[in-house]
Amino acid sequence: DAGITQSPRHKVxxxxxxxxxxxxxxxxxxxxxxxxxxxGHGLRLIHYSYGVKDTDKGEVSDGYSVSRSKTEDFLLTLExxxxxxxxxxxCAIGQGRETQxxxxxxxxxxx
Amino acid sequence: KQEVTQIPAALSVPEGENLVLNCSFTDxxxxxxxxxxxxxxxxxxxxxxxxxxxxxxTSGRLNASLDKxxxxxxxxxxxxxxxxxxxxxxxxxxxxxxxxxxGTGTSLxxxx
Numbered sequence: 371d372a373g374i375t376q377s378p379r380h381k382v383x384x385x386x387x388x389x390x391x392x393x394x395x396x397x398x399x400x401x402x403x404x405x406x407x408x409x410g411h412g413l414r415l416i417h418y419s420y421g422v423k424d425t426d427k428g429e430v431s432d433g434y435s436v437s438r439s440k441t442e443d444f445l446l447t448l449e450x451x452x453x454x455x456x457x458x459x460x461c462a463i464g465q466g467r468e469t470q471x472x473x474x475x476x477x478x479x480x481x
Numbered sequence: 482k483q484e485v486t487q488i489p490a491a492l493s494v495p496e497g498e499n500l501v502l503n504c505s506f507t508d509x510x511x512x513x514x515x516x517x518x519x520x521x522x523x524x525x526x527x528x529x530x531x532x533x534x535x536x537x538x539t540s541g542r543l544n545a546s547l548d549k550x551x552x553x554x555x556x557x558x559x560x561x562x563x564x565x566x567x568x569x570x571x572x573x574x575x576x577x578x579x580x581x582x583x584g585t586g587t588s589l590x591x592x593x
Contacts, residue, residue, distance in 0.1 A: 410585060420579070
């Protein structure tokens, strides 16, 4: 596996609370991505980063923000979690337009 | 927007059978197409990557084909084994941008 870790791996939180998920890589890849996976929808891109402090929105970015202050870390923040954000969140990394390598995922339950 | 469809959603076959998984996409202006495997509760593992200029890629018992003009790809698995049981996802990257568009996957069960 590529050197990608996600933390936490599991989280239960309440509606309205802020939540931050962390993705950490040891591969020095330029690109980092956050996806969510939901039954019937497959994986959908939330945000991605193409360099330190350089980020862009994906197709389901509403309610999410990201930050990348170092090459190795990409943070996903839910400012005020809602039940619709209950999902499995995957981080991925890549060097360019070729393959992406995925982390193990974070299961988030918003009550 | 690129729409990616995988049919069937689930497939069950006896061990040793050859099988084909299908992926279709709506916009033929793609950069590449990739097949992934996902085991329950795990992340995605890349199986095969086909560039838009290629027609197929092979790795062991796996063969992926691409017909860009018709918007279709197939993943052929030869001599299936119980260890092949997993969900298989295809993903398409468009000519522009860095986003992968994923299908919803085919859940494969190989019965011993």
